[in-house]
Amino acid sequence: MFSRVTLAVLGGVMLLGACGTPQEQCISRSTREVRNLEYLLKETEENLARGYAWEEYEVPTWRREICGTQLVPGTGGPVERPRYCLVRDTETKRRIKSIDPAQEARKRDALKAKIAALMPQVEANIAACRTTYPE
Secondary structure (H helix, E strand, O other): OHHHHHHHHHHHHHHOOOOHHHHHHHHHHHHHHHHHHHHHHHHHHHHHHHHHEEEEEEEEEEEEEEEEEEEEEOOOOOOOOOOOEEEEEEEEEEEEOOOHHHHHHHHHHHHHHHHHHHHHHHHHHHHHHHHHHHO
């Protein structure tokens, strides 16, 4: 479906992120949407293979943190010790979520079609980046 060169460029760009040469940054910007769609496609295909999805949710928690010091009496005079406070935090957990396989298959097909529709423009953008920022 995609040329080997395009897939190699997309894979390499994912590793580079915001770092790199102006050409690499331009290619990264040009391929961002396709990379996002490919991530969603991979997730959808994994859901279909497993038969369920993973859902992330947050649980409120508390943690102890040093929030200052206090003077306490000691044998040689006052001693400075850490003072602890409870700080509200959240913990992210995962749970199984049921899926509708037919709906998930339709989502997969729609993502593949969207990626295929975007690839000619992405390849043109990559070529323009190489022309504008030769290395």
